[in-house]
Amino acid sequence: MSSTRGIKGPSRSSQHLHDEIARIAEQIRGYAKSYGLDPFDTSFELIDHDELNEVAAYGGFPTRYPHWRFGMHYEELEKGYSFGLQKIYELVINNDPCTAYLMKSNSLVDQKLVIAHVYGHSDFFKNSFWFAKTNRKMLDQMANHGTRLRRYVEKFGESVVEDFLDACMSVENLIDYHSMYTPKKRKSAEPIEDLERDKEVKKIRSKEYMDRFMNPPEFVQKQRKAIEDQLARKRKLPEEPEKDVLLFLLDYAPLDNWQRDVLAIVRDEAYYFAPQALTKIMNEGWASYWHSRIMTEKVLTDAEVVDYAEHHAGTMGTQPGVLNPYKLGIELYRDIEDRWNKGRFGPDWDRCDDMQRRRNWDMKLGLGRKKIFEIRRVHNDITFIDEFLTKEFCEEQKMFTYRHNPQTNRLEIADREFEKVKEQLLFRLTNMSYPVIRVDDGNFRNRGELKLTHEHAGLDLEAREARDTLKNLFRIWRRPVHIETQSEGEGKLLSFDGERQSEETIGGE
Amino acid sequence: MVKKIEKDYSRFRSIVRGKIKKELRKYITRGELIGKVGRNLVSIPIPQIQIPHFRNGNNPGGGVGQGPGDPGDPVDGGEPGAQPGAGDMPGEHLVEVDVSLDELAKILGEELALPNIKPKGSRTIQADKEKYTGIARSGPESLRHFKRTYREALKRSIAMGIYDAENPVVTPVRDDKRYRSWKVKEIPQNNAVIVYMMDVSGSMGDEQKEIVRIEAFWIDTWLRSQYKRIECRYIVHDAVAREVDQHTFYHVKESGGTKISSALQLCREIVERDFNPVEWNIYPFHFSDGDNWGSEDTRRCIELLENNIFPVSNIFCYGQVKSAYGSGQFKKDLDEHFGREDGRIITSEIRDREGIYDSIREFLGKGK
Numbered sequence: 001m002s003s004t005r006g007i008k009g010p011s012r013s014s015q016h017l018h019d020e021i022a023r024i025a026e027q028i029r030g031y032a033k034s035y036g037l038d039p040f041d042t043s044f045e046l047i048d049h050d051e052l053n054e055v056a057a058y059g060g061f062p063t064r065y066p067h068w069r070f071g072m073h074y075e076e077l078e079k080g081y082s083f084g085l086q087k088i089y090e091l092v093i094n095n096d097p098c099t100a101y102l103m104k105s106n107s108l109v110d111q112k113l114v115i116a117h118v119y120g121h122s123d124f125f126k127n128s129f130w131f132a133k134t135n136r137k138m139l140d141q142m143a144n145h146g147t148r149l150r151r152y153v154e155k156f157g158e159s160v161v162e163d164f165l166d167a168c169m170s171v172e173n174l175i176d177y178h179s180m181y182t183p184k185k186r187k188s189a190e191p192i193e194d195l196e197r198d199k200e201v202k203k204i205r206s207k208e209y210m211d212r213f214m215n216p217p218e219f220v221q222k223q224r225k226a227i228e229d230q231l232a233r234k235r236k237l238p239e240e241p242e243k244d245v246l247l248f249l250l251d252y253a254p255l256d257n258w259q260r261d262v263l264a265i266v267r268d269e270a271y272y273f274a275p276q277a278l279t280k281i282m283n284e285g286w287a288s289y290w291h292s293r294i295m296t297e298k299v300l301t302d303a304e305v306v307d308y309a310e311h312h313a314g315t316m317g318t319q320p321g322v323l324n325p326y327k328l329g330i331e332l333y334r335d336i337e338d339r340w341n342k343g344r345f346g347p348d349w350d351r352c353d354d355m356q357r358r359r360n361w362d363m364k365l366g367l368g369r370k371k372i373f374e375i376r377r378v379h380n381d382i383t384f385i386d387e388f389l390t391k392e393f394c395e396e397q398k399m400f401t402y403r404h405n406p407q408t409n410r411l412e413i414a415d416r417e418f419e420k421v422k423e424q425l426l427f428r429l430t431n432m433s434y435p436v437i438r439v440d441d442g443n444f445r446n447r448g449e450l451k452l453t454h455e456h457a458g459l460d461l462e463a464r465e466a467r468d469t470l471k472n473l474f475r476i477w478r479r480p481v482h483i484e485t486q487s488e489g490e491g492k493l494l495s496f497d498g499e500r501q502s503e504e505t506i507g508g509e
Numbered sequence: 510m511v512k513k514i515e516k517d518y519s520r521f522r523s524i525v526r527g528k529i530k531k532e533l534r535k536y537i538t539r540g541e542l543i544g545k546v547g548r549n550l551v552s553i554p555i556p557q558i559q560i561p562h563f564r565n566g567n568n569p570g571g572g573v574g575q576g577p578g579d580p581g582d583p584v585d586g587g588e589p590g591a592q593p594g595a596g597d598m599p600g601e602h603l604v605e606v607d608v609s610l611d612e613l614a615k616i617l618g619e620e621l622a623l624p625n626i627k628p629k630g631s632r633t634i635q636a637d638k639e640k641y642t643g644i645a646r647s648g649p650e651s652l653r654h655f656k657r658t659y660r661e662a663l664k665r666s667i668a669m670g671i672y673d674a675e676n677p678v679v680t681p682v683r684d685d686k687r688y689r690s691w692k693v694k695e696i697p698q699n700n701a702v703i704v705y706m707m708d709v710s711g712s713m714g715d716e717q718k719e720i721v722r723i724e725a726f727w728i729d730t731w732l733r734s735q736y737k738r739i740e741c742r743y744i745v746h747d748a749v750a751r752e753v754d755q756h757t758f759y760h761v762k763e764s765g766g767t768k769i770s771s772a773l774q775l776c777r778e779i780v781e782r783d784f785n786p787v788e789w790n791i792y793p794f795h796f797s798d799g800d801n802w803g804s805e806d807t808r809r810c811i812e813l814l815e816n817n818i819f820p821v822s823n824i825f826c827y828g829q830v831k832s833a834y835g836s837g838q839f840k841k842d843l844d845e846h847f848g849r850e851d852g853r854i855i856t857s858e859i860r861d862r863e864g865i866y867d868s869i870r871e872f873l874g875k876g877k
Binding site: 074 | 512513514516517518519520521522524558560561562563564565566571572573574575576577578579580581582583584606607646683684
């Protein structure tokens with residue numbers, strides 16, 4: 001298929017693949033299956049660092065549409081690699097068949113570890129509910145997006161398309177992460193103008209002299225009022241605040257066809273990537289759990305143990321102030337497995353406050369494996385943490401919350417209390433730590449202006465970026481745009497009308 | 510194989526370039542760039558190259574971590590107050606981008622509208638070579654590559670199933686067209702020497718020297734882009750002059766009287782000894798606060814300039830940095846004697862850091 005140009009399919013890749021790697025992959029796949037993993041067919045590509053960095057810069061899709069942001073990302077990666085600051089070992093794409101890129105220069109132990117890790121991801125992609133709605137032919141889809149965008153660039157000019165793309169990317173995070181799973185019964189979008197046209201009261205047809213009797217004025221009056229009311233309600237657009245701002249823009253912004261398509265592409269890709277962000281801890285934890293088991297129980301030769309251990313420890317390393325999703329994930333799975341093996345759950349366990357009994361609690365249920373497989377199928381990071389993070393785990397893992405101390409101007413450990421840690425963690429995970437923003441009114445002030453509302457949850461918007469984002473939003477909406485938010489406890493309406501930024505204080509609540 | 514990312518990468522670079530251009534004045538007046546020169550690259554912080562989003566501000570920033578420590582212990586391990594990349598605005602987003610000095614010079618040239626220098630001397634062979642090396646999808650019709658275009662059109666019409674072997678008419682559409690593209694190669698073959706002279710007498714303070722330093726950096730950057738080979742010599746003087754290395758030039762602190770003529774005399778000696786004006790483009794730059802030891806010495810300076818320095822130099826530049834103690838008399842004297850229109854000398858007054866930008870334009874704007 002021409003749309004997959006640039007991606008080497010499994011048949012061609014086997015030419016590139018060292019026979020050795022192919023053999024190892026097959027072997028590891030066997031082990032993975034013996035543990036009950038159920039990965040997609042996975043093809044491995046061995047590529048050099050510059051190619052791998054290129055693929056990574058495109059978010060895993062070498063055929064992705066052109067944009068300078070990817071070039072910027074590439075520079076970062078290349079610099080990081082050449083200065084020895086960072087190295088990507090592998091990149092795995094949620095697609096069926098699954099594609100994984102391996103760095104050619106990895107040592108053989110590294111390759112084994114990475115292949116085992118990839119099968120963990122591949123299983124997760126295939127079986128996690130949160131990925132169920134993603135496009136499994138995304139490699140093709142991305143290539144199509146790329147082709148369409150390149151066509152627009154040729155037709156309308158690079159800077160025109162780029163400007164618009166910049167604007168779309170500026171609002172790409174304004175999607176409803178959960179809408180994929182709860183299809184909304186949105187009424188078909190009825191443009192306001194259509195309603196305006198139907199404003200005339202439908203009269204009963206009659207001869208002119210009879211009209212007064214057939215359609216008495218009071219009746220006509222009442223009908224008109226009813227229509228007006230309905231119109232007023234309809235005019236409130238959206239009828240309910242809409243979190244999928246991009247969808248709203250697609251439906252109602254006065255865009256040219258190509259612009260609508262570009263916006264749709266950006267939205268499409270945002271939704272494709274969203275589950276990976278929703279399950280970062282779970283997904284990395286799962287892959288790490290399995291590479292660790294497969295490697296230590298099946299694959300490693302005596303000579304390889306030390307190298308493996310060093311690599312694994314590097315991946316699991318924690319830095320103060322940074323939460324390592326690999327580490328948190330793998331430890332949680334292990335903790336859960338242990339608890340369900342020993343029956344440390346349920347009301348009896350919860351009620352027991354005899355420390356001695358708790359320490360020796362083992363009902364020999366052996367349900368651990370089953371439990372973690374169930375968890376990887378249904379949970380996302382938020383529910384995972386919410387349900388399985390325990391006080392004991394927090395203590396064992398030495399978790400803490402930190403905050404910025406303005407006096408010393410540094411980050412300091414604030415608390416080790418379980419409730420606080422959990423709350424802070426969940427807060428960080430909510431909405432990918434993006435602010436919650438909804439379209440509130442698409443006909444603000446009855447002038448077709450767009451008003452968003454920021455659901456303030458303790459953190460103000462980054463003001464300077466918010467203003468620039470409004471400017472970008474204006475390029476899409478083409479009428480004045482506003483966002484209602486709070487700044488230092490005061491209600492604010494930030495606006496951009498095409499020329500001027502403004503900020504007005506609105507009534508406190 | 511040209512990688513696909515190269516195109517996005519160069520697009521990114523050109524945006525960076527535009528950003529730098531827009532804010533060039535700001536960068537020029539900042540001394541910190543010079544400290545960041547390494548391997549002919551400068552790291553330049555670029556504001557807002559990242560695409561803005563609605564994001565949470567980091568006001569009561571915090572999060573969850575893992576590891577030992579008691580409440581109150583710092584988690585970053587850094588020094589207190591060591592906030593990296595402190596801009597003057599909170600929450601400003603800066604990306605550090607490496608820019609080559611060549612590119613910087615080009616931006617400088619474009620933004621200040623600096624004319625390219627016309628080198629003098631017999632060895633001014635400026636070879637421009639255009640080579641048609643590639644194929645592009647757009648270009649002027651005169652460069653259309655017929656064969657390639659035809660081939661594309663043929664491919665497309667076969668693919669579309671409209672090719673008729675009986676009546677093989679192939680009509681190219683816009684998408685099919687291919688054009689020759691070219692690269693220009695320049696081979697400048699000139700040498701230049703810059704002789705920097707600075708008054709380091711007591712009245713030249715640290716700020717004045719910093720201004721000279723910044724200005725010299727930019728002049729250097731520009732001239733380097735214009736000549737293949739550049740040498741720099743440094744002279745400091747108070748009542749006597751001596752030749753020093755670059756580091757000393759910027760850091761030395763002397764005190765005492767000021768005899769500008771001593772520096773000019775030394776400059777003349779250096780040039781006569783090392784640089785044949787037939788082969789070299791010679792740029793003497795002198796910076797001082799304008800104080801000189803009496804009108805007798807000033808007269809001596811003018812003689813030296815007239816008889817020994819002007820004849821061998823492309824241009825003589827005098828930059829007068831304003832200081833609290835300097836009288837600023839020297840520039841006045843020079844201007845009175847030579848007039849503002851003398852093509853052999855440029856004088857410029859640099860009031861403060863903000864003035865550097867305009868001063869560079871004055872010095873380099875003549876294309877000499």
